[in-house]
Amino acid sequence: MKEIYHCFWVKAPPEDVYRAVVDKSGLSGWWTRSLEVNGKAGSVSTFRFKSGAFNRMKVRSLKPGKVEWECVDGHEEWIGTHITFDFRRDGNRTKVCFSHYGFKNQSEYVGECSFHWANYLVSLQEYCETGQGKPDQGK
């Protein structure tokens, strides 16, 4: 598998989920407390984790229904990969599809990332629904 793909629903409007993956305060509420984000298209955000891992994401696209990042630094298997969040209103919920693609190798490492992403996406879901996610404490 060279692509990670998770879809789920959030009991919140698409605008709230969008802000949670674009704004610094949102991202620090569910992904990591240690981050540099200016929230503009073309900018590069930095995310640091307690384990010592970090990544730098170039914001490739910011549209109400879609956010796209390209990883420009971090774990060597991440560099050059793309991450997209798609949002769609579905009744009084938002359907979110998350994709992380462009891995060069099919490996257990990608399987680990898939599992970790799902856990962070549960955190995103909880953050949007209750205001309380479970972000990494950062470094």
Place this chain on the structure above:
Amino acid sequence: MKEIYHCFWVKAPPEDVYRAVVDKSGLSGWWTRSLEVNGKAGSVSTFRFKSGAFNRMKVRSLKPGKVEWECVDGHEEWIGTHITFDFRRDGNRTKVCFSHYGFKNQSEYVGECSFHWANYLVSLQEYCETGQGKPDQGK
């Protein structure tokens, strides 16, 4: 994406994780409370969920390091797909790689299954580590 692939570690010996995906008592502790399982190779297990969903899994392979099922009934996109659990001792933990493959179509439905599986695998992890998972209550 036509394959779901998650890897993670469990702080328990491989034998414990193996039993949790083979024995009826194990499966009812993390996947669903409503199940018919005899735990033998070649047998067909049935799993029912609160939502009304169900599936029937033929046990294709039972080895200490690998369990394989083939879905023989249930959601039409699941029929004919295969599920494998691979276990490997890694120090005092077990590395588990889970795969669900053979989907005919790349769809949001597979993305939903990927997200749901990750949640159940967290439940498997908690069940093996603490004796307490979060299984579906079944039907």
